[in-house]
Amino acid sequence: MQTRFSEGQLADPLIADANRVLRKCVHCGFCLATCPTYVLLGDELDSPRGRIYLMKEMLETGGPPAAETVKHIDRCLSCLSCVSTCPSGVDYRRLVDQTRVHIESTFRRPWPDRWLRRFLGWVLVRPPALRIAMSAGALARRFPGLLPPRLAALARLSPGIARGPAPIVSAGRYPAEGERRMRVALMTGCVQSVTGTEIHEATARVLRRHGCEVVVAEGAGCCGALNLHLGDERAALRSAERSVRSWWREIQGDGLDAIAVDASGCGAAIKDYVHLFRNRPELREAASAVAERAVDASELLSRLGLKPGPARSTVVAYHDACSLRHGQQLTEPPRRLLAEAGFDVRSPSEGHLCCGSAGTYNMLQPTIASQLGARKAANLERVRPDVVAAGNLGCIVQIGAYTNIPVVHTVELLDWATGGPRPPAMSRAGRA
Ligand code: SF4
Ligand code: SF4
Incomplete structure (x- = not known):
């Protein structure tokens, strides 16, 4: 051109x-x-x-x-x-x-747009405020007809009254089971530290079972991806800096072999930190060390080698989160791990198409997002699964809004297959 x-x-x-x-x-x-x-x-x-x-x-x-x-x-x-x-x-x-x-x-956006974007960029990266907003959203869901379309979309995506912080998102060290093979930081993030703690718990359990000492670093939180998607690079950098500094302290202290990320949107962002911190020479070394160590949970488990599980009759429809498939070029490791764990893994048609979650997209563009969500759910249902697996919380919430089949994180299934509990969403749906 x-x-x-x-x-x-x-x-x-x-x-x-x-x-x-x-x-x-x-x-x-x-x-x-x-x-x-x-x-x-x-x-x-x-x-x-x-x-x-x-x-x-x-x-x-x-x-x-x-x-x-x-x-x-x-x-x-x-x-x-x-x-x-x-x-x-x-x-x-x-x-x-x-x-x-x-x-x-x-560009000066119309004020409702401006304020909604500011609100999302502020509240989503602050877990205490997000807990309050989620509880308000759960109440607002009871009166959907009274809300404007975007607020109705927001309320629909609010999973319910938020509980207090789960232990796994507090700073701490969790020893490896048996001989320690690696020391790994678990990235707990922002939204997922409020609404997806069962995913972090599953990741920590499965990593510890495979010989990792798991560390939740003091001060690490949001990776900056949500604000970057909203075009607010300064806010993205502020969040990312806090996380980089905190992981850098761990790297320089007892050392880190990897930073395990179980939210693929965050993983794609962290792997690109050298670019995000391009104008911050004082943090370049730390950002580069963090980016080098960032791995999706499925990449790390592939390196560790999954303990084989018993064959199961459970049919898993695997959904490629865009941030894994296109952002990190990871399509095989999650499928291979699920198959090694004994699941019958099936891939739906149109696997390359987004489910419509895309960070804050389903809140800002609810019409397109709902069409994509419904299309994705229909494609997944066509392979007749017992459960849908995905590597990103945003996809899990979005797809879950369009199907009655339970949607869980890949690591929840891997944890279950290697000795952990059945994923809560499967238990709630009464699936085997
Ligand atoms: S595939 Fe699209 S982006 Fe790439 S060269 Fe062709 S038109 Fe351009
Ligand atoms: S929506 Fe279309 S243009 Fe935008 S990133 Fe996806 S494929 Fe590319």
């Missing part, structure tokens, strides 16, 4: 970067068929190629973008399906992240 940046613009490293990415696009259009919004809406401007063109125009012109441009960029899920498809290696992620930051710093 030809670009028309001036010499002055190209002196800015971010524009120079964007220019390199844009010039790789050859307009071939291979990415269109795998883009969820293009598949649903059929509009070129809601395809990767169309958005790349809009982003090029926006960055070349500088200043605030047109509302129409913002509409099409906002509809992008950042699912990165286009990156997996592109034969020319266009780094769409860099481009869209940069574009979102540009939009937030130059």
Whole structure:
């Protein structure tokens, strides 16, 4: 793609970067068929190629973008399906992240939009505030007809009255069972430390059972991904810095062999910390050490070698979270582990398409998100599973809103198969 940046613009490293990415696009259009919004809406401007063109125009012109441009960029899920498809290696992620930051710093959104985005960026990364908001959401769910569509979507996704913090999200050390093979930090995050603690508990149990000393580092929390998706890089950096400093203290203290992440959206973000901290030379070494050690729980268990489980008749439909499949290129390890653990693993059709969760997307774009959620659930149900497995809490909540089949995290099944309890969602649904 030809670009028309001036010499002055190209002196800015971010524009120079964007220019390199844009010039790789050859307009071939291979990415269109795998883009969820293009598949649903059929509009070129809601395809990767169309958005790349809009982003090029926006960055070349500088200043605030047109509302129409913002509409099409906002509809992008950042699912990165286009990156997996592109034969020319266009780094769409860099481009869209940069574009979102540009939009937030130059474009004035209508106030309901502005306040909803600010509220989400604030509340989701603060576990005590999120607990209160979730309880309010659970009450609001009883009166769905009285709420505007976006607030109704928010309330629908609120899993219920939040309990107090579970022990696993407090700082601490949990010894390995038997001989210690690794010392591993468990990333507990922000939203998942409130609504998905059973996942962390399962991860800690299965890692300890496989010879890991598990550490929850004091001060580590949000990875910054949620705010980065909202275009607020400064807020993302603030959260990420706290986590980097706290893991760096562990690395320099007793050492860490790995940082285990059981939320793939967070894993994809942490692995990219060298870029996020590019303008923070004082933290570059720490960010790079953290990024090098970050692994998805399925990657780590593959390295450790899973203790074989008894064959089960349980049929598992495996859902590829986009942040695992496209963001980290991890498709085989979770499937292989589940099969080794004795499950009958099935892959649904349209596995490359996003479920519509995508960070805060299902709260900000409820119409598209609900169509994708329903489509994903229908594809999963077609393989007739007893349970759906996914590697990201956002997908679990989103898919769970469109099916009665229990949806659990992959590590909950691996924990169960190697001696842990049955995943609570399966027990609630009365599944074998
Ligand atoms: S990131 Fe996903 S939604 Fe956005 S353009 Fe690429 S494929 Fe489409
Ligand atoms: S597949 Fe890649 S090169 Fe082709 S149009 Fe899409 S982004 Fe451009």
